Amino acid sequence: MKSSFNSTKSIKKLAIANRGEIAVRLISLCKEMGIKPVLLYSAADKNSLAYRLSPEKICIGPAEVKQSYLNISAVIEGALSTGADAIHPGYGFLSENTEIATACQEKGLIFIGPPVNCLELFGNKALARKQAMKCGLPVLPAYTGKNSNTDELLEEACKIGFPVMIKSTGGGGGRGLRVVSSEEEWPEALASARRETKSAFGSSEIFIEKYLPSARHVEVQVFADASGAVFHLFDRDCSIQRKHQKIIEEAPSCLSQAIKQEMTSAAIELLESVGYLQAGTVEFLYQEGKFYFMEVNPRIQVECPVTEMILGIDLIRAQILTAQGQSPFIQKSFTPRGHSIQCRIYAEDMKKQIPLFGKLGTCEFPQGVNRRFDMGYESQDEVPGFYDAMLGKLIVWEENRIRALTKMKQALEETIIFGLKTNINFLQDIISHEAFIKGEMDTNFVEKVFLPSWKEEELESVDPKIISHLRQFFSIRQSPSSEDLSENPFNPWQFFN
Amino acid sequence: MTMRNIEVPDGNQFFRIKAEEENNHIWFHFRGRVFVINKKIVKKTSASEEKPEAIEQKSVLSPMPGQIVKVFITPGMKVKENQTLVVLSSMKMEYTIKSPVKAVVKLIKVKEGEQVTAHQELVLFD
Structure with a gap:
C-alpha cells in the first residue's frame, strides 16, 4: 500500500494547485523551507495576493473552476512545464481527487496527500462508512444501497425514521446535504440534493443517514508519518456551522477525557486499517454521551490552525517533510496547551445571506500576541465571483477557553475590512452569545438558536452626529463647490462668501 | 481611496x-x-438601508454569478411574495431566488443550465 510513497525524493519545486489563504500560506512555507513555489492560478486570480507573492506562477486556465482549479490535465501540465517535482492541492478543489493523485504517480510527481487507495475509499462516503463499521466504529443507522427510485428511497428513509439526512456519496464541504424532517419534504429535498451533488461532484449518487438534531461536530486530527506510524493530534470542536459549513472552530473540544480517548483510538484504528499516510481528519458526531463516525477528510483542513496552535506545530510543513520521507515533527510526544479558536471571515451580506464579490477597500489586520491572521487578500484586492468568498481566517490562542474568547473578541473588534460587507459582526455576536460562552452548542446552534433572534448592529446604534460629521468631512474633501456646503458648519469657505 | x-x-x-x-x-x-x-442623505422611511430592489420591482436580478439549475415558473404565472422563482448554483451551493413581491410573470430571461453574471435580469414581472 505504501508503494506510492517515494522516500528518496526531495522536493525542490512545489506546485500549488489552490488559491486564497492556503496558497499564500504554502508560498511562504516553501520559501521558509528552501523550496521554490510555483503558483498554478486561474485567469481570475491574476494579481491576487498569492500571485504577487509567488516568484513563479503559471496560468492554468480561465476563471471557471472546471477549466482551471478542477482541470486535472491543466494542473499536471502546469506542474510539469515549470519543472515542479510535487503538487500540493491545499483543501477543496482537487485535494481529495483520486485521478490527480494517480496522474501524479504516472508522471513522476509527488502528490502531497494520502495514497490513492485511501483517497478512493474515503472519497466514497458509503464505502468509508463500511470500513469504519468493519473496524468497530459506531455509526448511525443508514441506507447505502443502490436503489435510486424516489418512492423506494422514501421507504428506506421511513425505516430509518425522520429526521434523516440525504448525503452525497462523493460529498464534502457541506454540499449536497439535505435534512429531511417529514415524508412531505422528501421529493423536493431528494431532487435538490441530487442536483447539487451532480453539479458539485459529477455524480448524483446519494445515501440516507439518521439525522441527529442536537449533536456536536467533533473531529480528530490524525497523522501518519513516512514510517507508517499513525498517531492522533487531539481533537477539535466544529459545531458552529451554517448551511453545513463550519464557521468557528476550536481545539480542544470540551468532551470528557474518557470519550476523547475512545474517539482518538477509534480514529487511529480506522486509518491504520487502510495503510494511511499524511494528515487526515476523522469526523464524528457526538450526542448524549455517544459518538458516531461521520467521515474521513484525507487532506489538510481549513481548521488545522487550531490544532497547530495548541501543539505548536505546522501541519503543512509536516506534510511536506513526510512526502520527502523525513520525520514530520521534532517533538516525540504531544501535550496540548491552552485553547485555540478560529473564525472564518467571509465577504458576505448577512441580511440577504449571499456571498459578496468585488473590490476591497482598505483592510487592517492588526497583529497581537498569539493572534494569527491567515488571509488570502490585502487592501484594494479584488474578490473574484467564481470562488468561495472566504477572505481568510483569524486564529487566537490563550491559556484557557474564556481567555481565548476574550482575545478573539478584541481581535475581531480591531479587524477592519472596508469595501465589502463581511460576516465579522455575526462572528462577534456569536462569540459573545451566552450559550456559546458556556460551551453549550451543537451543529444547529447558529440556525436554530442564534440566527432567529439575531439582529445585526444597525447604523441606528451610532450617534447621528458622527454620521453627519463623516458626511460633511468627505463632502468638503471631494467637492468644495458642491451645493450642500452652504449648510455645512465645517465649510472652510463659508467665511469668504 | x-x-x-x-x-x-x-x-x-x-x-x-x-x-x-x-x-x-x-x-x-x-x-x-x-x-x-x-455619502448623501437618502430620504427613506425607516430602519432599512437603501433598497436597490425596491426601485425596480419589475424585475428580479441575479445576486451573484452562477448557473441556473432550475426554473419553477412559467410566463403568465401568478407568484406570491417569497415564492421560489429559480434556483441558482454558485460555487457549488444552491441558492433559491424568491419573488420579492406578489406579481405576474411576464418573461423569464434565462433557461436551465444557463450561466448568468451578477445583477443580470432573470425574470420580468408585468
Missing part, C-alpha cells in the same frame, strides 16, 4: 474613527464595528 483617521468632537473629547470613501459610500469603523453609509 485612502483610509482617514477622523476626530469627531464629543463634548470635551473626540471619537477617533477610521473612515474611507468609496464611490458614493463612506465606510467607517467605530467601537469595533464596520458600518457603511451613503
Whole structure:
C-alpha cells in the first residue's frame, strides 16, 4: 500500500494547485523551507495576493473552476512545464481527487496527500462508512444501497425514521446535504440534493443517514508519518456551522477525557486499517454521551490552525517533510496547551445571506500576541465571483477557553475590512452569545438558536452626529463647490462668501 | 481611496474613527464595528438601508454569478411574495431566488443550465 510513497525524493519545486489563504500560506512555507513555489492560478486570480507573492506562477486556465482549479490535465501540465517535482492541492478543489493523485504517480510527481487507495475509499462516503463499521466504529443507522427510485428511497428513509439526512456519496464541504424532517419534504429535498451533488461532484449518487438534531461536530486530527506510524493530534470542536459549513472552530473540544480517548483510538484504528499516510481528519458526531463516525477528510483542513496552535506545530510543513520521507515533527510526544479558536471571515451580506464579490477597500489586520491572521487578500484586492468568498481566517490562542474568547473578541473588534460587507459582526455576536460562552452548542446552534433572534448592529446604534460629521468631512474633501456646503458648519469657505 | 483617521468632537473629547470613501459610500469603523453609509442623505422611511430592489420591482436580478439549475415558473404565472422563482448554483451551493413581491410573470430571461453574471435580469414581472 505504501508503494506510492517515494522516500528518496526531495522536493525542490512545489506546485500549488489552490488559491486564497492556503496558497499564500504554502508560498511562504516553501520559501521558509528552501523550496521554490510555483503558483498554478486561474485567469481570475491574476494579481491576487498569492500571485504577487509567488516568484513563479503559471496560468492554468480561465476563471471557471472546471477549466482551471478542477482541470486535472491543466494542473499536471502546469506542474510539469515549470519543472515542479510535487503538487500540493491545499483543501477543496482537487485535494481529495483520486485521478490527480494517480496522474501524479504516472508522471513522476509527488502528490502531497494520502495514497490513492485511501483517497478512493474515503472519497466514497458509503464505502468509508463500511470500513469504519468493519473496524468497530459506531455509526448511525443508514441506507447505502443502490436503489435510486424516489418512492423506494422514501421507504428506506421511513425505516430509518425522520429526521434523516440525504448525503452525497462523493460529498464534502457541506454540499449536497439535505435534512429531511417529514415524508412531505422528501421529493423536493431528494431532487435538490441530487442536483447539487451532480453539479458539485459529477455524480448524483446519494445515501440516507439518521439525522441527529442536537449533536456536536467533533473531529480528530490524525497523522501518519513516512514510517507508517499513525498517531492522533487531539481533537477539535466544529459545531458552529451554517448551511453545513463550519464557521468557528476550536481545539480542544470540551468532551470528557474518557470519550476523547475512545474517539482518538477509534480514529487511529480506522486509518491504520487502510495503510494511511499524511494528515487526515476523522469526523464524528457526538450526542448524549455517544459518538458516531461521520467521515474521513484525507487532506489538510481549513481548521488545522487550531490544532497547530495548541501543539505548536505546522501541519503543512509536516506534510511536506513526510512526502520527502523525513520525520514530520521534532517533538516525540504531544501535550496540548491552552485553547485555540478560529473564525472564518467571509465577504458576505448577512441580511440577504449571499456571498459578496468585488473590490476591497482598505483592510487592517492588526497583529497581537498569539493572534494569527491567515488571509488570502490585502487592501484594494479584488474578490473574484467564481470562488468561495472566504477572505481568510483569524486564529487566537490563550491559556484557557474564556481567555481565548476574550482575545478573539478584541481581535475581531480591531479587524477592519472596508469595501465589502463581511460576516465579522455575526462572528462577534456569536462569540459573545451566552450559550456559546458556556460551551453549550451543537451543529444547529447558529440556525436554530442564534440566527432567529439575531439582529445585526444597525447604523441606528451610532450617534447621528458622527454620521453627519463623516458626511460633511468627505463632502468638503471631494467637492468644495458642491451645493450642500452652504449648510455645512465645517465649510472652510463659508467665511469668504 | 485612502483610509482617514477622523476626530469627531464629543463634548470635551473626540471619537477617533477610521473612515474611507468609496464611490458614493463612506465606510467607517467605530467601537469595533464596520458600518457603511451613503455619502448623501437618502430620504427613506425607516430602519432599512437603501433598497436597490425596491426601485425596480419589475424585475428580479441575479445576486451573484452562477448557473441556473432550475426554473419553477412559467410566463403568465401568478407568484406570491417569497415564492421560489429559480434556483441558482454558485460555487457549488444552491441558492433559491424568491419573488420579492406578489406579481405576474411576464418573461423569464434565462433557461436551465444557463450561466448568468451578477445583477443580470432573470425574470420580468408585468
